[in-house]
Each structure stands twice: as structure tokens, then as C-alpha cells.
Amino acid sequence: MENISKYVSNMKENGLYREFKYLNSGQGPKALVEGREIILLGSNNYLGLCDDVRLKEVAIRAVKEYGVGSGGSRLTTGSYDLHKKLEEKIANFKGTEDALVFNTGYMANVGILSALCDKKWVIFCDKYNHASIIDGCLLSGAKLVRYRHCDMDDLERKINMYKGKVNLIVTDGVFSMDGDVAPLDHIVKLAKKYDMFTMVDDAHGVGVLGEKGSGTCSYFGVNKDIDMQIGTLSKAIASIGGYVAGKKEMIDYMKNVSRSFIFSTALPPASIAVSLKAIEIIEKDKDRRQKLIELSNWFKGELKAMGFHITDTITPIIPAIIGDAKKATLFSESLLEEGIYVPAIRPPTVQKGTARLRISLMATHRSKDLEYVLKVMQFHGKRLKIIEG
CATH class of the missing domain: 3.90.1150.10 (Aspartate Aminotransferase, domain 1)
Known part of the structure; x- marks a missing residue:
């Protein structure tokens, strides 16, 4: 002490x-x-949606219809039709095949990185990435290589120095403490050149950038090129939760392997209902x-x-x-x-x-x-x- x-x-x-x-x-x-x-x-x-009357109304309706708690993890008794609707909505919003909701953005990053990567992987990580990304990289056991912030020359130099058999580039879309934007167009080019996986945490880009406010990947026109789009429902979307959007086989894998998803009680229906309505508002406004x-x-x-x-x-x-x-x-x-x-x-x-x-x-x-x-x-x-x- x-x-x-x-x-x-x-x-x-x-x-x-x-x-x-x-x-x-x-x-x-x-x-x-x-x-x-x-x-x-x-x-x-x-x-400014946290206190929006439309979101309050859908939360109240959801509580009246579904109650206040989810009652279990998603793979036991905690999955509601609202969860399915939200995941379909997110996939459509982000331009991907499928999506999976986590309880927080932090849990999404930690759960996805630790489920996907192991000691055979090399992860190339922007120096200013969010703490949840760093923690997920460390938890995975992969070799972690950090490149200078948004420096594509340094990233390519380190790829040539350290790349292994299976490699991942991970970056924030919008950096939460600096407000600047990762050069996703250049990251995609490097990923294709060196046959690497890509992952973008777009927590601060959604609602702000891109077509219909769908985020940084849309802003750069690389939705189809990013393997995993991570995000949160707690910022512009004004609710709570995180998600991963990507190919269906990737989402199916995460449902069955990601520990932060499997072993957590599901988000309550009211929060899911708010997220659904908020995305609808963002797309239209x-x-x-x-x-x-x-x-x-x-x-x-x-x-x-x-x-x-x-x-x-x-x-x-x-x-x-x-x-x-x-x-x-x-x-x-x-x-x-x-x-x-x-x-x-x-x-x-x-x-x-x-x-x-x-x-x-x-x-x-x-x-x-x-x-x-x-x-x-x-x-x-x-x-x-x-x-x-």
C-alpha cells in the first residue's frame, strides 16, 4: 500500500x-x-443525439416490450430479434456482408485481435492507436511492430523488416486524441502489395465522415478492401456497445471463438433499439x-x-x-x-x-x-x- x-x-x-x-x-x-x-x-x-427525444422514445418502447435486462450471453438466452436487426443494419451501413455486436468497443478490439491472431502472426500497429488495440495485440501473443503515426514510409520499411507468414495492419480510422485521419487508401495499397489483412477501428469516424456518415472507410472508398471494420455505438450513435463488420465467414468465426463476446451477458434490448434508431437518423440527416x-x-x-x-x-x-x-x-x-x-x-x-x-x-x-x-x-x-x- x-x-x-x-x-x-x-x-x-x-x-x-x-x-x-x-x-x-x-x-x-x-x-x-x-x-x-x-x-x-x-x-x-x-x-448531439444522446438527449434526442426520438431515441428516448424507442428506449421506452423497448423497455415496455422486452424488459430491462437481456438475461444471458448471446449464445445462451441473450439474443433478441433486435440484435439481429441491428447487426443487419450495421452491415448495410458499413457496406459489408455481416456484423457482430459486442458490449463495448474495447471488448470488440480485445476480443477480435486475440481470437484472430496468435504467435504466428505479426501485427503492424500505428503508434497512436487506441489502448484497446494495443491490449488486444498483446493478449493475442502476436509479434507487435509499431510504426510511426500515419507514416506510410515507416510502415513499409517495417513490413520489409519484420513481416511473417501471416500479417495484419491495424489502425484507428480517426485518432481520438489528435482528431486526424489514417491514410486508409495508402494502407490498403500496402496490404494488397504484401498480401496482408487489414483492420480499422472507426469509433470516431462514424456519424462524422463518409457517405451517409458511415465512416472513414467510406470516406476513402475502401469499404470492400478492409477485412475488419471495428466501431462503437457509444459516440455519434449515442448508445452503448461495439461491433465488427466484415465478411460472413469472419463474423461466424468471431461468434464462436471471441471470448469477450462469448462470455459476456448481452446488451439490454433498450440500448440495441436506441442504436438502431440512431443509425437510421444518421443515414438520413x-x-x-x-x-x-x-x-x-x-x-x-x-x-x-x-x-x-x-x-x-x-x-x-x-x-x-x-x-x-x-x-x-x-x-x-x-x-x-x-x-x-x-x-x-x-x-x-x-x-x-x-x-x-x-x-x-x-x-x-x-x-x-x-x-x-x-x-x-x-x-x-x-x-x-x-x-x-
Whole structure:
């Protein structure tokens, strides 16, 4: 216990200690956090559907019809007709033969990688991939080779150095802490050249990019070329769960081999019903996606003009790089005092020296509120000597 106490104390001293912020309301552009109304700028609720009345209504109907719990794992008593409808909907949405729903995106990545790969495999993994991908790679027992972030020259060089008999390239579609997009067109070319499998985690691309908001693979036109499209139902889709979409034989294999799928109680019917309705809304509501991108581009431009170090992205994830973890935490706390919540992201989530505020916009944010945010960020940015003033 003494070592644990020292570890926690060290985190606090270095600005790395994290505490929960408790919401007392639905998650929208404004929310109650510990009794105070704040402008919420740290959510993955990109399309503003978490508090949408249409989704509330289908959840209530599902509870009335099916009850509140699923009662078992999918291979025992936990499969409902709603699960089948959702998997068919996801496959159609992603342009694949079939799909399989997991309980979370994390469980999907861990379960799929550990089921597919073993010590005979070599996995080539972007350095900035999500922790669930890294954990899945390690759990599989495969040789893990990490290439420089979105660097296709480094990827090809490492393929030539390390490739084995069976190889996989795995990447995020949209990187959650930087908001940038993997060059999937180039990854597909390399995979074809070297006869490799491909896997894309499109958690942050769905609802934002691609035809009808179906994600990064659609954005690059490579739906048919990616072997496994992984995603989550908990971000733009505003529900809970994860999935894999791909060829039917791959999905059949995962149903019977992936341990995180087999040994988990199924998601409750209400959550599945919400996901079904949310995908339907996303497919039809082009204006909502367009508004999100327009707001994001305008907001990024304003922050850049003020002198903030903003990464260029085509997504609503806007990282304002601060560098020092303590200063990033202080900036976040200063904004919260002014009624704005933007989380400070620090190591080990990001690399040392790249602590940041991770700003993420919703399609339902109002320009008036965002103008207030810009004004407050400029004031505290100058006060803390993050930007010149």
C-alpha cells in the first residue's frame, strides 16, 4: 500500500491525477455538472443525439416490450430479434456482408485481435492507436511492430523488416486524441502489395465522415478492401456497445471463438433499439453532419488566429496542445470556473510533453455559446502564457 500511496502522490504532484466530473443531467451542448450548468466541450456525442427525444422514445418502447435486462450471453438466452436487426443494419451501413455486436468497443478490439491472431502472426500497429488495440495485440501473443503515426514510409520499411507468414495492419480510422485521419487508401495499397489483412477501428469516424456518415472507410472508398471494420455505438450513435463488420465467414468465426463476446451477458434490448434508431437518423440527416463540420472548421480557425497550437483536422476533435501537464490541468480548471468543461488530456493517454485540452464539438452547439468559449479561452490562454498577450 505504501508504494501505491507514493504513486498516487506523485501523480498529483505532476498534474497527472484524474478525478470524476459528475453530470446531473442529460448530455447535450449544455449540461449540469455537479449542480452547475456548463458548456460541455469534451463529449464524444458528436451529433448531439444522446438527449434526442426520438431515441428516448424507442428506449421506452423497448423497455415496455422486452424488459430491462437481456438475461444471458448471446449464445445462451441473450439474443433478441433486435440484435439481429441491428447487426443487419450495421452491415448495410458499413457496406459489408455481416456484423457482430459486442458490449463495448474495447471488448470488440480485445476480443477480435486475440481470437484472430496468435504467435504466428505479426501485427503492424500505428503508434497512436487506441489502448484497446494495443491490449488486444498483446493478449493475442502476436509479434507487435509499431510504426510511426500515419507514416506510410515507416510502415513499409517495417513490413520489409519484420513481416511473417501471416500479417495484419491495424489502425484507428480517426485518432481520438489528435482528431486526424489514417491514410486508409495508402494502407490498403500496402496490404494488397504484401498480401496482408487489414483492420480499422472507426469509433470516431462514424456519424462524422463518409457517405451517409458511415465512416472513414467510406470516406476513402475502401469499404470492400478492409477485412475488419471495428466501431462503437457509444459516440455519434449515442448508445452503448461495439461491433465488427466484415465478411460472413469472419463474423461466424468471431461468434464462436471471441471470448469477450462469448462470455459476456448481452446488451439490454433498450440500448440495441436506441442504436438502431440512431443509425437510421444518421443515414438520413446530412444537414446535421454538415453543420458539425462547419462549426468545427470555424472554431479551429478562431483558435489558430488567437495563437493556440491547434492540430489541423477534418473532424470535430480539436486538440489544443499545451505541452506541460500541470499547465493543461490548470487551464482546464480555469475554464470550468467560467462554466466551460474541456478535459485536460495528459500522459499516459498522450505522450509526455504533449498534454492538451481535447475540445470536441457537437452539431447542437450554438454559435453564441462557442463565441463565449473563445473569449474565455483567449483570456486564460494569455493569463497562463499559453498564447501571447
